[in-house]
Amino acid sequence: MIRLSIQARQALAKLTLPVLIGVAFGLMLLGKADALLAERARMALADALVPIYATLAEPFGTLRDGIGSATDLWDIHAENERLREENEHLRRWQSIALALDAENQRLKANLRWIPDPAPSYVTARVVADAGGVYAKAVLLSVGPNHGIRKGEIALDERGLVGRVTEVGARTARVLLITDLNSRIPVTLENSRAHAILIGTNGPRPRLIYWPEGTVPQEGERIVTSAEATAFPANLPVGIVHYSTTNIPELVPAAMLDRLEVVRIFDYGIGGIVPPEAPNRLPERRGR
Amino acid sequence: MARIDQAPGIRPPLTLGRRLDIAARHAFPAGCAILLMLLAEAPLGITDQAALLPAVTLACVYFWSLFRPAAMPPPVVFLIGVLFDLLAYLPLGVGVLTLLITHGLALRSRRVLTRQGFLPVWFAFAGFAAGAAMLSWALTALLSFRLLPLAPALFQAVLTTALYPALAILFTGAHRTIADPERA
Numbered sequence: 001m002i003r004l005s006i007q008a009r010q011a012l013a014k015l016t017l018p019v020l021i022g023v024a025f026g027l028m029l030l031g032k033a034d035a036l037l038a039e040r041a042r043m044a045l046a047d048a049l050v051p052i053y054a055t056l057a058e059p060f061g062t063l064r065d066g067i068g069s070a071t072d073l074w075d076i077h078a079e080n081e082r083l084r085e086e087n088e089h090l091r092r093w094q095s096i097a098l099a100l101d102a103e104n105q106r107l108k109a110n111l112r113w114i115p116d117p118a119p120s121y122v123t124a125r126v127v128a129d130a131g132g133v134y135a136k137a138v139l140l141s142v143g144p145n146h147g148i149r150k151g152e153i154a155l156d157e158r159g160l161v162g163r164v165t166e167v168g169a170r171t172a173r174v175l176l177i178t179d180l181n182s183r184i185p186v187t188l189e190n191s192r193a194h195a196i197l198i199g200t201n202g203p204r205p206r207l208i209y210w211p212e213g214t215v216p217q218e219g220e221r222i223v224t225s226a227e228a229t230a231f232p233a234n235l236p237v238g239i240v241h242y243s244t245t246n247i248p249e250l251v252p253a254a255m256l257d258r259l260e261v262v263r264i265f266d267y268g269i270g271g272i273v274p275p276e277a278p279n280r281l282p283e284r285r286g287r
Numbered sequence: 288m289a290r291i292d293q294a295p296g297i298r299p300p301l302t303l304g305r306r307l308d309i310a311a312r313h314a315f316p317a318g319c320a321i322l323l324m325l326l327a328e329a330p331l332g333i334t335d336q337a338a339l340l341p342a343v344t345l346a347c348v349y350f351w352s353l354f355r356p357a358a359m360p361p362p363v364v365f366l367i368g369v370l371f372d373l374l375a376y377l378p379l380g381v382g383v384l385t386l387l388i389t390h391g392l393a394l395r396s397r398r399v400l401t402r403q404g405f406l407p408v409w410f411a412f413a414g415f416a417a418g419a420a421m422l423s424w425a426l427t428a429l430l431s432f433r434l435l436p437l438a439p440a441l442f443q444a445v446l447t448t449a450l451y452p453a454l455a456i457l458f459t460g461a462h463r464t465i466a467d468p469e470r471a
Contacts (some may be wrong), residue, residue: 011332016361017391023365024384028430032380038372045373049325057330064332128330132376133337133439163330180435201436258333 043168046130050141050171053127116232121265122146124172136179136201137165138259140172146154151230154262159236159253160184160224161262172264176256177237178205185228186237188214189221197222197237197250203257204249207240216240216248232267315466316358319458320347320367328374336443337375341382343446344371345419346454348386351413352393353400356464364390377423378430385419385426409451416447 004012031038072079108115122142130139138161142148154161154174162182166173177184182199188210195210207216216222220240226233238252299305320343327339347368351359368383374387392415393400400408424440464470 017387020361020365021384021387021391024368024380024387026380027383028367028378028380028426032430042373042376045370049328052325053328053330060330060332128328129336130376131337133341133443134424134435135376137376180433201439 009035017040043166043171043173046139046171046173047059047168050127050139053139054125054141057125057127064213106150112266117268119232119265119267121263122148123261123263124148125261126259127171130173131179134180134201136182136256137162138174138176138262140174140262140264142170142172142264144170146170146172148264149266153231153235153265153267155235155265156254156259156262158255159238161254161256161259164264174262174264177252177254178203178256184237185220185225185230187225187233188216188240190217191225194225194227195222197220204241207248207250210248218242222250229269234270309397309468312466312468313358315461316347316351316355317367319461320344320351321370322373323347323454324367324370338439338443339350339450340375340447341419341423341443342416342450344382344386344452345447346387346412346417346451347458348389349393349415350455350458351386353397353408354458355466356394356397358466359388359390361390362444377427381423381426381430385423387415388422389415389419405452405455409448409455412451413448416451417444420444 078124122141122232124142124146126138127141128139129137131137140154148164148167150164150167152164154164160177162174162176162179164172165175175182177197177199178201179199180201182197182205184197186195186197186207188195193211193214195207195216198208199204199205207222210216218240222237222240224231224233224235224237236253238250238254241249241251243249301368315432323343323346324340324344324347327343333339344367348359348364352364365383368386370381371377371382371386396411400411420440420443424437428435
């Protein structure tokens, strides 16, 4: 070790903090200049942590379920009544849907309709919230040889969740449709008019840029649009709801605050780069 | 560690076990901070859990910078900051700068604050929490070139302040017992 005088050592000790603050500014510039570096470091860290979180998820889940079932016991009777009613309602709809499906098949057969190819998908468990304070995203635990690529589409059992923005060795990060950086081309189902769905970081994203004259109706279903070939057409996204300030918002069909399992679909489309999350660059070729 | 033996008094010889003991006690604040940070990111299933990580990190850095700065030197704060940036998905450097400034200001106000009771220290921490939330909000907005909503930053400041007493009880206990190198 180099011997230093006491004065020199004290001076060095005093210098550490200003120098490190300078390095922090340098780190900011570095993060801005090479966004891929931060992304790689994040995914490496996530790869290391995901097994731990996946193990922890089980006892935490059991605990939550235990508390949940205890409170469920209180209103089990009312819940039963409600479910019976809903079941009857759904049965009626099921018969209508079956009839319509049969008619649709018949019409398509007459029109020589080319059917859409069935997309391949993988199912993955959501292990952690990966958004931080200023973003909405989730981290998925996927197997080592998953074959998931950026830009693939995540759905839960009810509707659109988001898109894959980062892929690690054992993890994938999905940017939710509620994120501030999310922009999704959508179709209003009744009027077939196009609009853009923008995330606000709140629970309900907003609709903008609908054509003049076709205002989104309260309760209207919103589906994805195939425009710009970023999404396949007609994936359910949610329904329109007007906020108190009279802005058309969307109530997402997917349960974005309680995601447990999502399916990642590969529709084989890549017409547009994945959403530009803060500090992210588009994917390099050959990865 | 050499500093300890310069103080007058009688103490057992520095065997390997005792050296390890002292080193472990020195490493406790940083280790405890990192463990709490990883735990704050675990899937607890709480809504708005994202604000838990900045709250825990800031409380750790503030408390140990104030009461045991030897165990929380600037390089350690820097490393905790990098880990924080990676875990919190902030632009690289934002958490590092916030924590280093917190550390520096806590060191400056050390002579005044450590003589006070719990309440003044907590009130001072409320100021630190608000300042840190605003600074990281402004830096994140600047680095991503867009105006971010202010509500999450306010919530973060409030949660950080509210969580401090619980963590302070834990840390004060540790400060007097397992984190004290004098007791090795």
